[in-house]
Amino acid sequence: MIKFFLILTSILFSSMSNSNYLCSGKVIHLGSDGRLAVSNGFGVHKLCLLTDDKCKFWASLLTTAKIADKSVSIYYSHPSIGGNQNHSACQNIGDWVIPSDTPYYVQLN
Numbered sequence: 001m002i003k004f005f006l007i008l009t010s011i012l013f014s015s016m017s018n019s020n021y022l023c024s025g026k027v028i029h030l031g032s033d034g035r036l037a038v039s040n041g042f043g044v045h046k047l048c049l050l051t052d053d054k055c056k057f058w059a060s061l062l063t064t065a066k067i068a069d070k071s072v073s074i075y076y077s078h079p080s081i082g083g084n085q086n087h088s089a090c091q092n093i094g095d096w097v098i099p100s101d102t103p104y105y106v107q108l109n
Helices: 002-017 053-068
Strands: 020-026 029-032 035-039 045-049 071-077 102-108
Touching (some): 035 053, 045 053, 045 102, 053 102
Antiparallel strands (some): 020 071, 029 035, 071 102
Protein backbone atom coordinates (compact mmCIF):
# COMPACT_ATOMS: atom_id res chain seq x y z
CA MET A 1 0.00 0.00 0.00
CA ILE A 2 2.82 2.42 0.83
CA LYS A 3 4.54 1.66 -2.49
CA PHE A 4 1.31 2.39 -4.35
CA PHE A 5 0.94 5.70 -2.53
CA LEU A 6 4.55 6.69 -3.31
CA ILE A 7 4.15 5.82 -6.99
CA LEU A 8 0.88 7.72 -7.22
CA THR A 9 2.40 10.73 -5.47
CA SER A 10 5.43 10.77 -7.77
CA ILE A 11 3.18 10.60 -10.85
CA LEU A 12 1.02 13.45 -9.60
CA PHE A 13 3.98 15.66 -8.75
CA SER A 14 5.80 14.93 -11.99
CA SER A 15 2.72 15.84 -14.05
CA MET A 16 2.17 18.98 -11.96
CA SER A 17 5.76 20.11 -12.56
CA ASN A 18 5.19 19.74 -16.33
CA SER A 19 2.02 21.80 -16.29
CA ASN A 20 3.81 25.17 -16.35
CA TYR A 21 6.23 26.88 -18.69
CA LEU A 22 8.33 30.01 -18.76
CA CYS A 23 9.38 32.56 -21.32
CA SER A 24 12.74 34.30 -20.77
CA GLY A 25 14.32 37.34 -22.35
CA LYS A 26 15.18 41.00 -21.92
CA VAL A 27 12.35 43.49 -21.44
CA ILE A 28 11.80 45.01 -24.89
CA HIS A 29 8.53 46.81 -24.17
CA LEU A 30 6.99 47.98 -20.92
CA GLY A 31 3.78 50.00 -20.72
CA SER A 32 0.27 50.19 -19.34
CA ASP A 33 -3.31 50.81 -20.38
CA GLY A 34 -4.58 49.90 -16.92
CA ARG A 35 -2.98 46.49 -17.42
CA LEU A 36 0.75 45.84 -17.16
CA ALA A 37 1.91 45.29 -20.75
CA VAL A 38 5.33 43.71 -21.28
CA SER A 39 7.32 42.01 -23.99
CA ASN A 40 10.41 39.98 -23.27
CA GLY A 41 10.74 38.89 -26.88
CA PHE A 42 7.46 37.04 -27.46
CA GLY A 43 4.92 39.76 -28.20
CA VAL A 44 3.32 42.21 -25.80
CA HIS A 45 1.43 40.36 -23.07
CA LYS A 46 -1.00 42.15 -20.78
CA LEU A 47 -0.15 40.36 -17.55
CA CYS A 48 -2.37 41.88 -14.86
CA LEU A 49 -4.36 44.88 -13.63
CA LEU A 50 -2.19 47.55 -12.06
CA THR A 51 -4.67 47.89 -9.20
CA ASP A 52 -3.52 44.48 -7.87
CA ASP A 53 -0.67 44.48 -5.34
CA LYS A 54 1.07 41.59 -7.11
CA CYS A 55 0.91 43.51 -10.37
CA LYS A 56 2.44 46.63 -8.79
CA PHE A 57 5.36 44.50 -7.63
CA TRP A 58 5.74 42.93 -11.08
CA ALA A 59 5.72 46.41 -12.64
CA SER A 60 8.50 47.49 -10.28
CA LEU A 61 10.53 44.37 -11.00
CA LEU A 62 10.08 44.73 -14.78
CA THR A 63 11.01 48.42 -14.63
CA THR A 64 14.20 47.47 -12.79
CA ALA A 65 14.95 44.83 -15.43
CA LYS A 66 14.35 47.32 -18.27
CA ILE A 67 16.62 49.96 -16.72
CA ALA A 68 19.35 47.44 -15.85
CA ASP A 69 19.07 45.67 -19.24
CA LYS A 70 18.47 42.35 -17.47
CA SER A 71 16.46 39.32 -18.56
CA VAL A 72 13.25 38.24 -16.91
CA SER A 73 11.36 34.96 -16.89
CA ILE A 74 7.57 35.04 -16.97
CA TYR A 75 5.92 31.81 -15.85
CA TYR A 76 2.57 30.73 -17.31
CA SER A 77 0.18 27.98 -16.27
CA HIS A 78 -1.11 25.50 -18.84
CA PRO A 79 -2.61 22.05 -18.26
CA SER A 80 -0.30 20.16 -20.64
CA ILE A 81 2.76 22.28 -21.54
CA GLY A 82 5.89 22.22 -19.40
CA GLY A 83 9.48 23.45 -19.31
CA ASN A 84 11.28 26.35 -20.97
CA GLN A 85 9.27 27.07 -24.13
CA ASN A 86 11.16 30.02 -25.59
CA HIS A 87 10.52 29.05 -29.19
CA SER A 88 7.15 27.36 -29.16
CA ALA A 89 4.46 28.06 -26.55
CA CYS A 90 5.81 31.55 -25.86
CA GLN A 91 5.49 32.54 -29.54
CA ASN A 92 1.94 31.18 -29.60
CA ILE A 93 0.65 33.44 -26.81
CA GLY A 94 0.15 36.28 -29.28
CA ASP A 95 0.88 40.01 -29.42
CA TRP A 96 -1.03 42.72 -27.55
CA VAL A 97 -3.17 40.10 -25.81
CA ILE A 98 -4.26 39.03 -22.36
CA PRO A 99 -2.66 35.56 -22.30
CA SER A 100 -5.09 32.66 -22.17
CA ASP A 101 -2.44 30.83 -20.11
CA THR A 102 -2.39 32.55 -16.73
CA PRO A 103 0.84 34.38 -15.84
CA TYR A 104 1.62 33.51 -12.22
CA TYR A 105 5.24 34.41 -11.52
CA VAL A 106 7.80 36.94 -12.76
CA GLN A 107 11.49 36.47 -12.03
CA LEU A 108 14.45 38.81 -12.54
CA ASN A 109 17.30 36.70 -13.97
